[in-house]
Amino acid sequence: MANLTINTTQNIKIEFNPASLGERMLSSILDMIFKVLYVILVFYLLEEFNVFKQGLDRWSEAAITITFLLPAFFYSLFFETILQGATPGKKIMRIKVIKIDGYEATIIDYATRWVMRLVDFWIGSAVIGLIAVISSDKGQRLGDILAGTAVISVKERVFLSATIFQEVDEQYVPLFSQVLSLTDKDVYIIKEALTRIKASRDVQLLYKLVDKLKNVLGIVDIKSSSELEFVETILKDYNYLTAKS
Known part of the structure; x- marks a missing residue:
């Protein structure tokens, strides 16, 4: 994939190495593994402490389960916000999200990408996101296009x-x-x-x-x-x- 050239609002050109499709897929797989491990840990602890054996009704059990699973649900939004565009999976693959105008991405940008995961990944088994990344000259999925972001590689900084x-x-x-x-x-x-x-x-x-x-x-x-x-x-x-x- 060619270098990603970003024009700032001052018409200054900045070059980045875009993350490859393989790097993005591997980071997503790693993040999925982390989320699955978290869910397993949650259910193990709930079972270990007999949370569901306290005579609770179904609604209470459902509320407790949903509460403990929320971190997995908001996983990418949470980590990209606190890690400045990265998740644990992205950190390992040394890629991150940036704004294509060169400025720092905001929580609104990360939230836009997170909401659009429903379209990019869950509708059509990630086919939409895959087609968008391949066809975009900046390697953007639909969430990136709406948020004005792109995923870049930071390996060269090592x-x-x-x-x-x-x-x-x-x-x-x-x-x-x-x-x-x-x-x-x-x-x-x-x-x-x-x-x-x-x-x-x-x-x-x-x-x-x-x-x-x-x-x-x-x-x-x-x-x-x-x-x-x-x-x-x-x-x-x-x-x-x-x-x-």
Whole structure:
């Protein structure tokens, strides 16, 4: 599958490697296994603690069962929201969901994808979702198209080039999660520009770089005492978050 080129609202092109169909299918299988194991555990614990032997009526038993099974029902929505576009299965396969405009996906976007699973996967035994992914130039199923998202591979981030690597303390707290929409190539260019700025003390170039980063990442408040610190924070955030991905 060809690289996924995303145009931001500022008409900036960002390249991603789209997740392959095989990677997406394997991640779905892994997630299904996790959900089945959870359901087995739930029924085991309910049986172990004799929950259904307490003289409860059918409605009470049904309410208890449904309550304990809700996490499995909302599995993908829950994990994609808290893991920034990933589920345990996606984490293992090193793929994730992003917005195709380069910004951070919201819970509304994840909820849209989750609701559309009914059409993509359950109606027609996943045939609709499969056809949509294959026919889409961005590898999107119907849920992705409606949410404005795509599934990308982040495997290349395991092998960060020494030219962009920056040691970050384990206790570091990143400020801008939007940096995950950048690529290693983008970060390399940013770091090269910062090196040139420090060497030449070119303030105008620094201002241009900061404006470009703010526009591309959708950042309003740079949360730093200076433009130089802002750019360094972007580099630190990228290294920290990609190392944790």
